[in-house]
Amino acid sequence: MPTRRRAFTLLAALAATATAAGAVAQQPDNSSYILFVHAGAPPDVHDAEARLLEILKGLVKAGYSVRKPDDDRDVVGGPGVDYFNDNDLAAAQAVADIVNVAMPDRQKKIAPRRQRANNPPHYLGIWLF
Amino acid sequence: MVTPVDADQPAQARTEVTSRWAWLPSLRIVLSAAGFIVVAGAIALGVMLLTRPSPQPPSLVDVEKQWRDAVGRYGIEPVFPPEEDFAVGDLFVEVVDDTDPDQSVPKVQSSFRSRSVKVDHVDVREQLGKLYSMVPVFGDAAPTAAPNAPPSGLFEGVRHALPIAALPDVSASSANAAGAGAGGGLMGSLFGMIGFAGSSQAQEKTAFRSMVTYGLTSVLAEKALDDYCHDPTTKDNCTEEVARRHIRSIVGSRADAQYIDPRNPLKSKYALTIRFFMVSRVYLTGGIVTQTQLARAVGGGGTVSLGPDASQPGTAAQPASAASGGDTAATPAAIQQRLDALEKQVVGLRQGGAASYASSYDRGFAMDQTFARPVAIGFRSVGYDLKASQQ
Numbered sequence: 001m002p003t004r005r006r007a008f009t010l011l012a013a014l015a016a017t018a019t020a021a022g023a024v025a026q027q028p029d030n031s032s033y034i035l036f037v038h039a040g041a042p043p044d045v046h047d048a049e050a051r052l053l054e055i056l057k058g059l060v061k062a063g064y065s066v067r068k069p070d071d072d073r074d075v076v077g078g079p080g081v082d083y084f085n086d087n088d089l090a091a092a093q094a095v096a097d098i099v100n101v102a103m104p105d106r107q108k109k110i111a112p113r114r115q116r117a118n119n120p121p122h123y124l125g126i127w128l129f
Numbered sequence: 130m131v132t133p134v135d136a137d138q139p140a141q142a143r144t145e146v147t148s149r150w151a152w153l154p155s156l157r158i159v160l161s162a163a164g165f166i167v168v169a170g171a172i173a174l175g176v177m178l179l180t181r182p183s184p185q186p187p188s189l190v191d192v193e194k195q196w197r198d199a200v201g202r203y204g205i206e207p208v209f210p211p212e213e214d215f216a217v218g219d220l221f222v223e224v225v226d227d228t229d230p231d232q233s234v235p236k237v238q239s240s241f242r243s244r245s246v247k248v249d250h251v252d253v254r255e256q257l258g259k260l261y262s263m264v265p266v267f268g269d270a271a272p273t274a275a276p277n278a279p280p281s282g283l284f285e286g287v288r289h290a291l292p293i294a295a296l297p298d299v300s301a302s303s304a305n306a307a308g309a310g311a312g313g314g315l316m317g318s319l320f321g322m323i324g325f326a327g328s329s330q331a332q333e334k335t336a337f338r339s340m341v342t343y344g345l346t347s348v349l350a351e352k353a354l355d356d357y358c359h360d361p362t363t364k365d366n367c368t369e370e371v372a373r374r375h376i377r378s379i380v381g382s383r384a385d386a387q388y389i390d391p392r393n394p395l396k397s398k399y400a401l402t403i404r405f406f407m408v409s410r411v412y413l414t415g416g417i418v419t420q421t422q423l424a425r426a427v428g429g430g431g432t433v434s435l436g437p438d439a440s441q442p443g444t445a446a447q448p449a450s451a452a453s454g455g456d457t458a459a460t461p462a463a464i465q466q467r468l469d470a471l472e473k474q475v476v477g478l479r480q481g482g483a484a485s486y487a488s489s490y491d492r493g494f495a496m497d498q499t500f501a502r503p504v505a506i507g508f509r510s511v512g513y514d515l516k517a518s519q520q
Contacts, residue, residue, distance in 0.1 A: 034231050056394040065230040068387035068397040120233030 030063040040073030054102040082125035205507035215505035229400035291341035337414040344410025413503035
């Protein structure tokens with residue numbers, strides 16, 4: 001009996017390893033997505049830099065190509081993840097999720113929004129504040 | 130049950146056995162026909178495989194790359210296309226690496242002209258004059274100052290022509306060969322041999338006429354560039370910001386594109402790496418001769434023989450198996466010779482089937498250009514660290 005139990009344990013470990021390896025192998029290649037981060041913050045946000053750093057860490061960890069952030073701010077539309085091609089909705093949602101995780105105390109969660117500007121596929125604009 | 134034919138058997142029994150094998154000649158004809166069809170089909174397949182368009186035919190060789198390779202063999206940086214307006218003291222900004230992950234934009238081209246911009250020119254005529262006044266000159270290039278003047282010393286001749294640069298002709302060639310063969314063994318008794326062979330060869334030869342060169346020593350060139358980059362009126366040209374502004378004319382807004390460093394999100398790096406340099410030596414030529422030779426041979430052959438003269442099947446189709454050998458075997462001429470030999474053997478066959486296919490071409494192009502004045506074909510340079518100017 002102990003031998004059989006050991007065999008089951010070994011099989012379970014092998015299955016777990018294979019599952020983990022499969023998960024790693026299935027991680028999408030996000031490097032083709034070019035993210036334009038607009039990090040202009042209103043004066044009352046005092047920890048804007050720290051928040052930005054957390055967001056950047058999350059985005060580069062997920063494999064996105066992140067352009068150096070600028071200080072622009074969308075004073076009309078507010079925060080959001082702009083996408084310009086219908087096929088990029090899923091990526092825009094994934095980026096929004098990363099931003100929301102990095103800013104858990106934000107009352108209104110950031111969300112994707114379709115823009116009509118004529119930008120190439122895989123371009124995403126992130127308006128943080 | 131068939132019993133062996135014996136000399137002791139009665140004549141009637143022998144006649145019976147003979148009549149039992151009377152269909153054998155027709156079988157031989159059928160086998161010959163079948164063999165011929167198989168060989169012809171195999172040849173057709175081989176020819177199709179060997180004659181299909183290759184991804185990069187030799188006739189479509191990148192001219193700029195050929196030039197870069199040819200001039201690069203001399204250990205100098207190529208100027209393509211060659212031009213007269215290229216001198217020692219020219220200042221350039223050049224894109225040396227393009228790591229932009231943005232797939233929607235075209236990558237920077239490899240030719241020097243499409244990835245560099247001439248920014249300015251440093252007047253180094255004085256330094257050049259001083260330098261070459263110290264260098265001894267001999268022969269016809271050093272006439273005396275006046276016809277009636279006393280002869281000068283051995284090392285005091287005055288230079289009236291640029292120093293000669295002797296560059297050997299450069300040849301670049303590429304050859305592809307493929308071959309296949311079958312025969313011998315058990316099948317050899319039925320199928321003599323099937324073989325295919327193909328070879329293509331491209332050769333380009335570049336020769337420069339009346340090569341001359343001039344330039345500064347590395348010490349003098351670095352000093353001239355350093356002086357320029359510390360002169361209050363020109364030092365701004367040696368900054369990263371200004372240098373990138375200049376390359377906008379060839380790469381647009383990508384000149385300033387920066388990406389977050391995945392290893393350190395606090396840092397960013399440019400998508401395009403640039404360098405700022407001054408030309409310190411130029412190689413000029415009075416003429417360029419370029420010869421291109423393209424050759425290709427494709428062929429296949431096969432024999433099927435049931436006659437007694439086909440007892441040595443291995444001799445029927447030598448070309449294929451040998452063609453996959455070394456460079457000598459791969460030349461179109463060599464393959465053509467083997468194809469000719471195969472055809473001769475095919476003609477000599479009395480019984481059975483045979484087929485062969487051969488195709489070849491040999492084309493050559495030559496371009497001979499002579500220029501009224503020397504044009505630059507290559508250079509050497511000294512660089513300046515743009516980041517140093519920001520510190």
